[in-house]
Amino acid sequence: MRVGILGGGQLGWMTILEGRKLGFEFFVADDMPHSPARKVADLCFDYSEIDEFVKLCDVITYEFEHIPEEILEKTAPLTFPSVEILKLKKSKVEEKLFLKKRGYPVPTFTVAFKEDLEQKVGLLNLPVVVKAEALGYDGKGQYLIKSLQDLQKVKANHGEKERFLVEEFVDFDFELSIIGVRSLRGEVRLYPPTINYHREGILFYNHTTSMVFPEGEEIVRSLMEELNLVGVLCVEFFYTKKGKLLINEMAPRVHNTGHHTLDSAYTSQFENLLRAITGLPLGSTKLKSHAGMLNLLGVSYEEIDWKKVLSVEGTKLYWYGKEKKHRRKMGHINLVASTEEEVVEKLNQLYDMIYEPIKC
DSSP: OEEEEEOOSHHHHHHHHHHGGGTOEEEEEOSOTTOGGGGTOSEEEOGGGHHHHHHHOSEEEESSSOOOHHHHHHHGGGBSSOHHHHHHHTOHHHHHHHHHHTTOOOOOEEEEEGGGHHHHHTTSOSSEEEEESSSOOTTTTEEEESSGGGHHHHHHHSOTTOEEEEEEOOOEEEEEEEEEEEOTTOOEEEOOOEEEEEETTEEEEEEEOSOOOHHHHHHHHHHHHHHTOOEEEEEEEEEETTSOEEEEEEESSOOGGGTTHHHHBSSOHHHHHHHHHHTOOOOOOOBSSEEEEEEEESOOGGGSOHHHHTTSTTEEEEEOOOOOOTTOEEEEEEEEESSHHHHHHHHHHHHHHHSSOOOO
16 A cells, blocks of 8 residues: 655654555655655655656645645545545635534634734634634644734734634633544544643643543544544634633544554554555544643754653653754653553643643
8 A cells, every 4th residue: 555645754754654654655745855754765756847747646645734735636536534535624714614614612702804904803802812714733823812902913924815713712711622533434533632732822731531422422422423534623613711612623633632542542642643544444443542742842862861751650752853943843752651640741841851841
Protein backbone atom coordinates (compact mmCIF):
# COMPACT_ATOMS: atom_id res chain seq x y z
CA MET A 1 0.00 0.00 0.00
CA ARG A 2 1.43 3.37 -1.05
CA VAL A 3 0.20 6.23 1.12
CA GLY A 4 0.64 9.87 0.18
CA ILE A 5 0.71 12.61 2.80
CA LEU A 6 0.09 16.27 1.99
CA GLY A 7 2.25 18.30 4.34
CA GLY A 8 5.56 17.40 5.91
CA GLY A 9 5.21 18.39 9.55
CA GLN A 10 5.41 16.37 12.73
CA LEU A 11 1.93 14.88 12.30
CA GLY A 12 3.06 13.36 9.02
CA TRP A 13 6.31 12.25 10.65
CA MET A 14 4.45 10.35 13.39
CA THR A 15 1.97 8.91 10.90
CA ILE A 16 4.82 7.46 8.86
CA LEU A 17 6.63 6.06 11.90
CA GLU A 18 3.42 4.37 13.08
CA GLY A 19 2.62 3.14 9.58
CA ARG A 20 5.92 1.32 9.14
CA LYS A 21 4.64 -1.56 11.25
CA LEU A 22 1.77 -1.95 8.78
CA GLY A 23 4.25 -2.41 5.94
CA PHE A 24 3.18 0.67 3.97
CA GLU A 25 5.27 2.91 1.73
CA PHE A 26 4.98 6.66 2.29
CA PHE A 27 5.31 9.58 -0.09
CA VAL A 28 5.28 13.18 1.13
CA ALA A 29 4.33 16.28 -0.86
CA ASP A 30 5.01 19.71 0.61
CA ASP A 31 6.93 22.91 0.00
CA MET A 32 9.31 22.71 2.99
CA PRO A 33 12.59 20.99 2.04
CA HIS A 34 13.66 20.22 5.62
CA SER A 35 10.32 19.18 7.12
CA PRO A 36 10.20 16.31 9.67
CA ALA A 37 8.15 13.91 7.51
CA ARG A 38 10.58 14.22 4.61
CA LYS A 39 13.28 12.67 6.79
CA VAL A 40 11.39 9.39 7.13
CA ALA A 41 9.43 9.19 3.84
CA ASP A 42 10.28 6.79 1.01
CA LEU A 43 9.94 9.54 -1.60
CA CYS A 44 9.42 13.31 -1.34
CA PHE A 45 7.85 15.70 -3.82
CA ASP A 46 7.56 19.45 -4.14
CA TYR A 47 4.10 20.79 -4.92
CA SER A 48 5.33 21.46 -8.46
CA GLU A 49 5.64 17.66 -8.83
CA ILE A 50 2.12 16.91 -7.60
CA ASP A 51 1.06 15.04 -10.77
CA GLU A 52 3.85 12.50 -10.33
CA PHE A 53 3.03 12.21 -6.61
CA VAL A 54 -0.63 11.40 -7.32
CA LYS A 55 0.25 8.73 -9.90
CA LEU A 56 2.31 6.81 -7.34
CA CYS A 57 -0.25 6.88 -4.49
CA ASP A 58 -2.96 4.35 -3.69
CA VAL A 59 -4.51 6.70 -1.12
CA ILE A 60 -3.75 10.22 0.12
CA THR A 61 -4.30 11.99 3.43
CA TYR A 62 -3.16 15.31 4.90
CA GLU A 63 -1.54 16.42 8.11
CA PHE A 64 -2.62 20.06 8.17
CA GLU A 65 -5.35 22.19 6.65
CA HIS A 66 -3.52 24.92 4.78
CA ILE A 67 -2.89 23.18 1.47
CA PRO A 68 -3.20 25.17 -1.79
CA GLU A 69 -6.52 24.74 -3.62
CA GLU A 70 -4.80 23.78 -6.88
CA ILE A 71 -3.06 20.89 -5.09
CA LEU A 72 -6.30 19.64 -3.55
CA GLU A 73 -8.04 19.65 -6.93
CA LYS A 74 -5.48 17.18 -8.25
CA THR A 75 -5.46 14.90 -5.21
CA ALA A 76 -9.21 14.94 -4.46
CA PRO A 77 -10.21 11.50 -5.85
CA LEU A 78 -7.72 9.71 -3.59
CA THR A 79 -7.89 11.96 -0.53
CA PHE A 80 -9.34 11.05 2.90
CA PRO A 81 -10.89 12.74 4.79
CA SER A 82 -12.48 14.28 1.71
CA VAL A 83 -11.34 17.54 0.18
CA GLU A 84 -14.86 18.91 0.73
CA ILE A 85 -14.46 18.42 4.49
CA LEU A 86 -11.04 20.04 4.39
CA LYS A 87 -12.38 23.06 2.50
CA LEU A 88 -15.07 23.47 5.15
CA LYS A 89 -12.44 23.39 7.88
CA LYS A 90 -10.19 25.90 6.11
CA SER A 91 -12.78 28.61 6.81
CA LYS A 92 -13.51 29.32 10.47
CA VAL A 93 -16.62 31.17 9.32
CA GLU A 94 -18.03 28.33 7.20
CA GLU A 95 -17.15 25.79 9.89
CA LYS A 96 -19.19 27.63 12.53
CA LEU A 97 -22.07 28.34 10.14
CA PHE A 98 -22.19 24.63 9.28
CA LEU A 99 -22.28 23.62 12.94
CA LYS A 100 -24.92 26.19 13.88
CA LYS A 101 -27.18 25.37 10.94
CA ARG A 102 -27.22 21.71 11.95
CA GLY A 103 -28.01 22.42 15.57
CA TYR A 104 -24.67 21.63 17.20
CA PRO A 105 -23.89 23.64 20.36
CA VAL A 106 -21.54 26.54 19.57
CA PRO A 107 -20.77 29.88 21.25
CA THR A 108 -22.84 32.88 20.16
CA PHE A 109 -21.17 34.43 17.12
CA THR A 110 -21.58 36.73 14.15
CA VAL A 111 -19.66 37.24 10.91
CA ALA A 112 -17.92 40.51 10.04
CA PHE A 113 -15.81 42.21 7.42
CA LYS A 114 -13.12 44.74 8.26
CA GLU A 115 -15.47 47.63 7.46
CA ASP A 116 -18.18 46.58 9.90
CA LEU A 117 -16.10 45.06 12.70
CA GLU A 118 -17.11 47.70 15.25
CA GLN A 119 -20.77 47.26 14.42
CA LYS A 120 -20.65 43.47 14.66
CA VAL A 121 -18.61 43.49 17.87
CA GLY A 122 -21.23 45.85 19.30
CA LEU A 123 -23.87 43.17 18.82
CA LEU A 124 -22.20 41.02 21.47
CA ASN A 125 -21.19 41.78 25.03
CA LEU A 126 -17.49 42.50 25.52
CA PRO A 127 -15.12 40.80 25.77
CA VAL A 128 -15.29 38.93 22.47
CA VAL A 129 -12.84 36.89 20.42
CA VAL A 130 -12.21 37.90 16.81
CA LYS A 131 -10.81 35.16 14.58
CA ALA A 132 -9.51 35.58 11.04
CA GLU A 133 -11.40 33.34 8.63
CA ALA A 134 -8.33 31.63 7.16
CA LEU A 135 -4.80 30.57 8.08
CA GLY A 136 -5.45 30.73 11.79
CA TYR A 137 -3.95 27.99 14.00
CA ASP A 138 -2.09 27.77 17.31
CA GLY A 139 -3.50 31.14 18.30
CA LYS A 140 -2.53 32.92 15.08
CA GLY A 141 -5.10 35.32 13.65
CA GLN A 142 -7.01 35.31 16.94
CA TYR A 143 -7.65 38.41 19.06
CA LEU A 144 -9.20 38.95 22.48
CA ILE A 145 -11.17 42.19 22.24
CA LYS A 146 -11.84 43.90 25.58
CA SER A 147 -12.61 47.33 24.10
CA LEU A 148 -13.26 48.73 20.63
CA GLN A 149 -9.73 50.16 20.69
CA ASP A 150 -8.39 46.61 20.53
CA LEU A 151 -9.80 46.30 17.00
CA GLN A 152 -7.05 48.54 15.64
CA LYS A 153 -4.58 45.65 15.78
CA VAL A 154 -7.00 43.42 13.88
CA LYS A 155 -7.42 46.02 11.15
CA ALA A 156 -3.68 46.62 10.89
CA ASN A 157 -2.94 42.92 10.40
CA HIS A 158 -5.62 42.05 7.84
CA GLY A 159 -6.85 43.06 4.40
CA GLU A 160 -10.06 44.82 3.40
CA LYS A 161 -11.83 41.78 1.95
CA GLU A 162 -11.13 39.35 4.77
CA ARG A 163 -13.96 37.90 6.82
CA PHE A 164 -13.87 37.43 10.57
CA LEU A 165 -15.63 35.25 13.08
CA VAL A 166 -16.73 37.42 16.02
CA GLU A 167 -17.47 35.12 18.95
CA GLU A 168 -18.59 35.61 22.51
CA PHE A 169 -15.85 35.05 25.08
CA VAL A 170 -16.72 31.77 26.77
CA ASP A 171 -16.22 31.69 30.53
CA PHE A 172 -15.30 28.01 30.57
CA ASP A 173 -14.39 25.73 33.43
CA PHE A 174 -11.99 23.71 31.28
CA GLU A 175 -11.33 22.63 27.71
CA LEU A 176 -11.52 19.08 26.45
CA SER A 177 -11.30 17.17 23.21
CA ILE A 178 -12.64 13.89 21.89
CA ILE A 179 -11.04 12.14 18.94
CA GLY A 180 -12.99 9.75 16.74
CA VAL A 181 -12.02 7.55 13.82
CA ARG A 182 -14.29 6.24 11.06
CA SER A 183 -13.32 3.69 8.42
CA LEU A 184 -14.22 3.16 4.78
CA ARG A 185 -16.67 0.51 5.99
CA GLY A 186 -18.37 2.94 8.40
CA GLU A 187 -16.83 1.43 11.52
CA VAL A 188 -16.52 4.07 14.26
CA ARG A 189 -14.39 4.19 17.39
CA LEU A 190 -13.74 6.99 19.89
CA TYR A 191 -10.75 7.68 22.11
CA PRO A 192 -11.42 8.67 25.72
CA PRO A 193 -11.45 12.46 26.27
CA THR A 194 -8.53 14.59 27.34
CA ILE A 195 -8.45 17.77 29.41
CA ASN A 196 -6.43 20.41 27.58
CA TYR A 197 -4.49 23.44 28.80
CA HIS A 198 -3.65 26.24 26.38
CA ARG A 199 -1.60 29.40 26.55
CA GLU A 200 -2.05 32.13 23.94
CA GLY A 201 -4.02 29.72 21.79
CA ILE A 202 -1.38 26.96 21.79
CA LEU A 203 -1.79 23.63 23.54
CA PHE A 204 0.79 23.39 26.32
CA TYR A 205 -0.17 20.11 27.91
CA ASN A 206 -3.07 17.72 28.33
CA HIS A 207 -4.01 14.54 30.12
CA THR A 208 -6.56 11.77 30.01
CA THR A 209 -9.43 11.87 32.46
CA SER A 210 -11.82 9.49 34.16
CA MET A 211 -14.68 11.90 33.42
CA VAL A 212 -17.07 10.92 30.66
CA PHE A 213 -18.99 13.20 28.31
CA PRO A 214 -21.76 11.24 26.56
CA GLU A 215 -23.07 14.37 24.81
CA GLY A 216 -19.61 15.09 23.41
CA GLU A 217 -19.21 11.52 22.22
CA GLU A 218 -22.56 11.67 20.45
CA ILE A 219 -21.57 14.95 18.77
CA VAL A 220 -18.35 13.42 17.41
CA ARG A 221 -20.19 10.34 16.14
CA SER A 222 -22.90 12.47 14.56
CA LEU A 223 -20.42 14.78 12.84
CA MET A 224 -18.46 11.89 11.37
CA GLU A 225 -21.64 10.33 10.00
CA GLU A 226 -23.06 13.62 8.70
CA LEU A 227 -19.80 14.50 6.96
CA ASN A 228 -19.35 10.90 5.74
CA LEU A 229 -15.85 11.30 7.10
CA VAL A 230 -13.26 8.59 6.54
CA GLY A 231 -10.26 9.11 8.79
CA VAL A 232 -9.79 10.93 12.09
CA LEU A 233 -11.86 13.78 13.51
CA CYS A 234 -10.93 15.75 16.63
CA VAL A 235 -13.57 17.98 18.21
CA GLU A 236 -12.43 20.52 20.81
CA PHE A 237 -15.00 21.66 23.37
CA PHE A 238 -15.44 24.29 26.03
CA TYR A 239 -16.99 22.95 29.23
CA THR A 240 -18.74 25.98 30.69
CA LYS A 241 -19.13 26.86 34.35
CA LYS A 242 -22.81 25.96 33.92
CA GLY A 243 -21.88 22.42 32.86
CA LYS A 244 -22.62 22.88 29.16
CA LEU A 245 -20.52 21.67 26.21
CA LEU A 246 -19.84 24.12 23.37
CA ILE A 247 -17.84 23.23 20.26
CA ASN A 248 -14.76 25.40 19.91
CA GLU A 249 -13.50 23.85 16.67
CA MET A 250 -12.97 20.59 14.84
CA ALA A 251 -10.04 19.17 12.90
CA PRO A 252 -10.39 16.38 10.28
CA ARG A 253 -6.94 14.95 10.92
CA VAL A 254 -4.70 13.51 13.61
CA HIS A 255 -4.39 16.04 16.40
CA ASN A 256 -1.97 17.36 19.00
CA THR A 257 -4.35 16.40 21.81
CA GLY A 258 -4.06 12.76 20.71
CA HIS A 259 -0.28 12.45 20.79
CA HIS A 260 -0.51 10.57 24.08
CA THR A 261 -2.13 7.65 22.20
CA LEU A 262 1.31 6.71 20.87
CA ASP A 263 2.06 5.32 24.33
CA SER A 264 -1.26 5.10 26.17
CA ALA A 265 -3.62 3.39 23.70
CA TYR A 266 -3.68 -0.08 22.19
CA THR A 267 -3.80 1.64 18.78
CA SER A 268 -2.56 5.19 18.27
CA GLN A 269 -4.56 7.83 16.41
CA PHE A 270 -1.92 7.70 13.67
CA GLU A 271 -2.18 3.96 13.09
CA ASN A 272 -5.97 4.13 13.19
CA LEU A 273 -5.97 6.90 10.58
CA LEU A 274 -4.06 4.59 8.25
CA ARG A 275 -6.29 1.63 9.06
CA ALA A 276 -9.37 3.76 8.36
CA ILE A 277 -8.32 5.07 4.94
CA THR A 278 -6.87 1.79 3.65
CA GLY A 279 -9.83 -0.46 4.45
CA LEU A 280 -8.30 -2.28 7.41
CA PRO A 281 -10.29 -3.00 10.58
CA LEU A 282 -9.92 -0.27 13.17
CA GLY A 283 -7.75 -0.99 16.18
CA SER A 284 -8.83 -0.69 19.79
CA THR A 285 -9.01 2.88 21.11
CA LYS A 286 -8.98 1.73 24.73
CA LEU A 287 -6.23 3.07 26.95
CA LYS A 288 -3.63 0.86 28.58
CA SER A 289 -2.81 3.51 31.17
CA HIS A 290 -3.50 7.05 32.25
CA ALA A 291 -1.43 9.49 30.24
CA GLY A 292 -0.41 13.06 29.61
CA MET A 293 1.50 15.06 27.02
CA LEU A 294 3.68 18.16 27.32
CA ASN A 295 4.49 20.22 24.24
CA LEU A 296 8.03 21.56 23.89
CA LEU A 297 7.46 25.08 22.57
CA GLY A 298 10.18 27.37 21.28
CA VAL A 299 13.03 25.52 22.99
CA SER A 300 16.23 24.09 21.56
CA TYR A 301 17.46 20.58 22.25
CA GLU A 302 20.53 21.92 24.07
CA GLU A 303 18.50 24.01 26.50
CA ILE A 304 16.91 21.03 28.19
CA ASP A 305 18.51 18.72 30.76
CA TRP A 306 17.37 15.47 29.19
CA LYS A 307 18.99 13.28 31.82
CA LYS A 308 16.84 14.98 34.43
CA VAL A 309 13.67 15.08 32.33
CA LEU A 310 13.85 11.48 31.15
CA SER A 311 14.60 10.23 34.65
CA VAL A 312 10.92 10.86 35.42
CA GLU A 313 9.38 7.40 35.20
CA GLY A 314 6.94 6.91 32.34
CA THR A 315 8.30 9.62 30.06
CA LYS A 316 9.10 9.29 26.37
CA LEU A 317 10.55 12.01 24.13
CA TYR A 318 9.48 12.82 20.57
CA TRP A 319 11.82 15.43 19.04
CA TYR A 320 10.80 16.75 15.62
CA GLY A 321 14.14 18.14 14.42
CA LYS A 322 12.80 21.53 13.35
CA GLU A 323 14.55 24.89 13.34
CA LYS A 324 13.90 26.72 16.59
CA LYS A 325 11.36 29.54 16.44
CA HIS A 326 9.37 31.38 19.08
CA ARG A 327 6.29 29.38 20.17
CA ARG A 328 7.04 26.68 17.58
CA LYS A 329 6.28 23.07 18.47
CA MET A 330 9.75 21.53 18.63
CA GLY A 331 8.73 18.22 20.14
CA HIS A 332 6.66 16.70 22.90
CA ILE A 333 6.98 14.43 25.90
CA ASN A 334 4.48 11.65 26.53
CA LEU A 335 3.92 10.43 30.05
CA VAL A 336 2.12 7.32 31.30
CA ALA A 337 1.27 6.50 34.90
CA SER A 338 -1.03 4.30 36.95
CA THR A 339 -3.40 7.08 38.09
CA GLU A 340 -4.68 10.40 36.79
CA GLU A 341 -3.33 12.12 39.91
CA GLU A 342 0.16 10.74 39.25
CA VAL A 343 0.01 11.98 35.65
CA VAL A 344 -0.90 15.51 36.76
CA GLU A 345 1.80 15.50 39.44
CA LYS A 346 4.47 14.41 36.96
CA LEU A 347 3.28 16.89 34.32
CA ASN A 348 3.84 19.63 36.90
CA GLN A 349 7.27 18.21 37.61
CA LEU A 350 8.20 18.11 33.91
CA TYR A 351 6.83 21.58 33.31
CA ASP A 352 8.90 22.98 36.17
CA MET A 353 12.00 21.38 34.70
CA ILE A 354 11.47 22.93 31.27
CA TYR A 355 9.45 26.12 31.76
CA GLU A 356 8.65 28.49 34.59
CA PRO A 357 6.64 26.83 37.37
CA ILE A 358 2.94 26.37 36.62
CA LYS A 359 0.33 24.07 38.08
CA CYS A 360 -2.05 21.98 35.97
